Amino acid sequence: MSDLLLRMRGINKSFPGVQALKDAHFEVRRSEVHALIGENGAGKSTMIKIVSGVYQPDSGDMQLDGRAVQFANPREAHLAGIATMYQELGLYPELSVAENIFMGHAPMKKRLGLNTIDWERMESGAEELLAELNIHDLDVGAKVGTLNVGNRQRVEIAKALSLDAQILIMDEPTAALTESDVEQLFSIVRLLRERGVSIIYISHRLNEVFELADRVTVLRDGETIGMQPVAVTNEAELINMMVGRKIENLFPKQEAQIGNVVLEVRNLQRPPLTRDISFSVRAGEIVGLAGLVGSGRSETAQVIFGVLPAESGDILINGAPVKISRPSEAVAQGIGYVPEDRGHQGLIREMSIRENTSMAVLETVSRYTFINRAQERSLANRSIEQLSIRAIGPEQITNKLSGGNQQKVVVSKWLASEPSLLIMDEPTRGIDVGAKAEIHRLMSRLAAEQSLAILMISSELPEILAMSDRILVMREGRLVGEFSRAEATQGRVAHAMMSESARQVASAAP
Amino acid sequence: MQSAPRNPTVVEKLRRYLISQEGVLFLIMLVAVLFLATRTDKFLTVDNLLQQGRFMTEVGLIAIPMTYIIITGGIDLSVGSIMGLTAIVLGWSWQELGFPLELAIVTGVLSGTLAGFVNGLFIVRVGVPPLIMTLATLALFRGLAEGISQARSARGYPEWFFELGQGEVLGIPTQLWLVIVSVIIFAIVLARTQLGRALYAIGNNETGARFSGLRVNRYLLLIYSFSGFMSGLAGYIFVSRVSTTRSDMGTGIELDVIAAVVLGGTSIFGGTGSVVGTMIGVVLIQLLKNGLALSGVTSDATIVVIGSVLIFAILVNNFVQLRRDGS
Numbered sequence: 001m002s003d004l005l006l007r008m009r010g011i012n013k014s015f016p017g018v019q020a021l022k023d024a025h026f027e028v029r030r031s032e033v034h035a036l037i038g039e040n041g042a043g044k045s046t047m048i049k050i051v052s053g054v055y056q057p058d059s060g061d062m063q064l065d066g067r068a069v070q071f072a073n074p075r076e077a078h079l080a081g082i083a084t085m086y087q088e089l090g091l092y093p094e095l096s097v098a099e100n101i102f103m104g105h106a107p108m109k110k111r112l113g114l115n116t117i118d119w120e121r122m123e124s125g126a127e128e129l130l131a132e133l134n135i136h137d138l139d140v141g142a143k144v145g146t147l148n149v150g151n152r153q154r155v156e157i158a159k160a161l162s163l164d165a166q167i168l169i170m171d172e173p174t175a176a177l178t179e180s181d182v183e184q185l186f187s188i189v190r191l192l193r194e195r196g197v198s199i200i201y202i203s204h205r206l207n208e209v210f211e212l213a214d215r216v217t218v219l220r221d222g223e224t225i226g227m228q229p230v231a232v233t234n235e236a237e238l239i240n241m242m243v244g245r246k247i248e249n250l251f252p253k254q255e256a257q258i259g260n261v262v263l264e265v266r267n268l269q270r271p272p273l274t275r276d277i278s279f280s281v282r283a284g285e286i287v288g289l290a291g292l293v294g295s296g297r298s299e300t301a302q303v304i305f306g307v308l309p310a311e312s313g314d315i316l317i318n319g320a321p322v323k324i325s326r327p328s329e330a331v332a333q334g335i336g337y338v339p340e341d342r343g344h345q346g347l348i349r350e351m352s353i354r355e356n357t358s359m360a361v362l363e364t365v366s367r368y369t370f371i372n373r374a375q376e377r378s379l380a381n382r383s384i385e386q387l388s389i390r391a392i393g394p395e396q397i398t399n400k401l402s403g404g405n406q407q408k409v410v411v412s413k414w415l416a417s418e419p420s421l422l423i424m425d426e427p428t429r430g431i432d433v434g435a436k437a438e439i440h441r442l443m444s445r446l447a448a449e450q451s452l453a454i455l456m457i458s459s460e461l462p463e464i465l466a467m468s469d470r471i472l473v474m475r476e477g478r479l480v481g482e483f484s485r486a487e488a489t490q491g492r493v494a495h496a497m498m499s500e501s502a503r504q505v506a507s508a509a510p
Numbered sequence: 511m512q513s514a515p516r517n518p519t520v521v522e523k524l525r526r527y528l529i530s531q532e533g534v535l536f537l538i539m540l541v542a543v544l545f546l547a548t549r550t551d552k553f554l555t556v557d558n559l560l561q562q563g564r565f566m567t568e569v570g571l572i573a574i575p576m577t578y579i580i581i582t583g584g585i586d587l588s589v590g591s592i593m594g595l596t597a598i599v600l601g602w603s604w605q606e607l608g609f610p611l612e613l614a615i616v617t618g619v620l621s622g623t624l625a626g627f628v629n630g631l632f633i634v635r636v637g638v639p640p641l642i643m644t645l646a647t648l649a650l651f652r653g654l655a656e657g658i659s660q661a662r663s664a665r666g667y668p669e670w671f672f673e674l675g676q677g678e679v680l681g682i683p684t685q686l687w688l689v690i691v692s693v694i695i696f697a698i699v700l701a702r703t704q705l706g707r708a709l710y711a712i713g714n715n716e717t718g719a720r721f722s723g724l725r726v727n728r729y730l731l732l733i734y735s736f737s738g739f740m741s742g743l744a745g746y747i748f749v750s751r752v753s754t755t756r757s758d759m760g761t762g763i764e765l766d767v768i769a770a771v772v773l774g775g776t777s778i779f780g781g782t783g784s785v786v787g788t789m790i791g792v793v794l795i796q797l798l799k800n801g802l803a804l805s806g807v808t809s810d811a812t813i814v815v816i817g818s819v820l821i822f823a824i825l826v827n828n829f830v831q832l833r834r835d836g837s
Contacts, residue, residue, distance in 0.1 A: 371703065
């Protein structure tokens, strides 16, 4: 009898437009901490959602304890002993610690012929569970909302164990924790392992993987790239496995004449996600801003664009200091921002292409505040032609366009404003390969032919490497690295994005 | 212009208007008018219709900014209270403070505008939801009006003061001219100007509007102030029409106004609507009230009929618009 507890083979799962998992495999042994790592979009969440019954695989088999299983919903997975610890989502802040732990399976007793909750047994049960985790300082009667993040997480763990879980899934458990809380969490995880619980541990922080895990599985583009004991691998190898994909479908970048500094920011400050940021972007230059999700890239872009005005620090446009406290002021300074969330921030989806493309330049297409529709329409027609937007015509509602064409409408809105700096936040996320190449070609052309300064945020390293003249790396709200096009490699950039020790590497780079 | 679509023919244009929100509503109104005309011969007369125009002025004027506000996804429940406040400030500053009546009128309307500005300021700067803010000021402004008036009413205005509320110009009630001119101006403003475009953009997606560099806060502040101004104007006209000032003036008018706006095809969630539609809504409700009363229908039954027509009109319009979008 093997000690294999969970075994998944040939798992496929696709969503409209994307195959999230391709013939992926994964396994967990009894009493094992198994780390699951990969880039954003590699398929980690899909994998654990299949394990926990949120999604059902399109094909593939899953065995628990040697028996084939299939979970139609999270409850079935729960009953089979698979517990998932979400980031705070699973708790009710207005209820007590004990109530949260026993939510859905509170001990009952008959009173006056009615089934009522046995409060005493619930509280003592909660205390016992916490004691098993070596937690003796938590009041089971306290409202969860009054606890700090670390304690809430301990409640989550206790809740998971109240169901006799054999497998506990922890998704980025340390993301919001302080250092001392992290230590406590680690000791609980080790305690659980000793008691025979298996843990699937998802984290971006590789040092945690080495500190805690027994084995590690790397996913990339929905495939399982490797599975090995932590003892026989190292950080560099893991990063390589995570990002080492072929660079394909990317348009070769045009050489551009790099001109004067268009944007310079000095000591930009808006904690927690923008801390002491200083950099510059020149005319004709594409600067890539890399970093993990949550590292503060979008927030920094929005500080520059005035959505989240800076608390302190300077913004200089063409060498002159400017004050930007709202988007309209940024637009007036010649800054355009293609936001990450296309449908919510970039477009007014209910409105037509014509109305969207003129949204940032209403002044220019108006006379005495009256909008000149003919001028608007010709602007829209020009955009449709220049960016080859596939649409019936300028009056088409943007909601009905494909993702790539929607993105082109957003870009054309900002091109209409003739900016000197264009910030593009995940410009090709969620759009198909063809449209992606078109956007890349466009960016490259804008920089080379119109000397546009472009600040590009992207979570895709190949995109960052192929498009950027210079690469900046952010982590936890700070700039932690800068690479020229020549010196940048996937490994170096990824290392700076993820690793604690990258700071020295980055500062050593010229 | 190689691939430009050919210009639509007159027939096509007419067809497009007829199946628009406003077109469908207009047809419903025609049917209602014809039906009411068969019930009583007192209804479809020039005198009666002009008289109804006089009565719907206050609702009509306030419905214009209300359309703007609802298009942005907001609401203003305090319009009736602002009307009352304006009326009281007008009478009080004239009679108690000894202002010249002209100045008292300006003071009254300005205080209404200020009240709207206060609404807008809290909505924009503090982020209070419009429903909550104006529900609070619905009570607050009414309370202010009652406090200032001390249950006294101001009467004895000079003859010229009644011109706006009771006079005629070219055979048409004076205030009706004001409504007609306002509707034309503000329908064009909504349909053709940057302000109008911004309001639709805000109503459809406020974040998107902000991220496009539109001055969202400024526009919102402007339309809530505008709402206060029009409510103040309506308050002045109301005093001029009924010759007296009381603090309960305009009570409940917000519901008539909102009903007309929504009946006129403005989505309560924002993003769509027009001033013309709203006006058809205002007229339809007023004519139904009047025509049914003249036909001898009791007032409680009238309310039931109006409610039913509201629901019917909205259903028919939903059906037509759904078919249109589907085709």
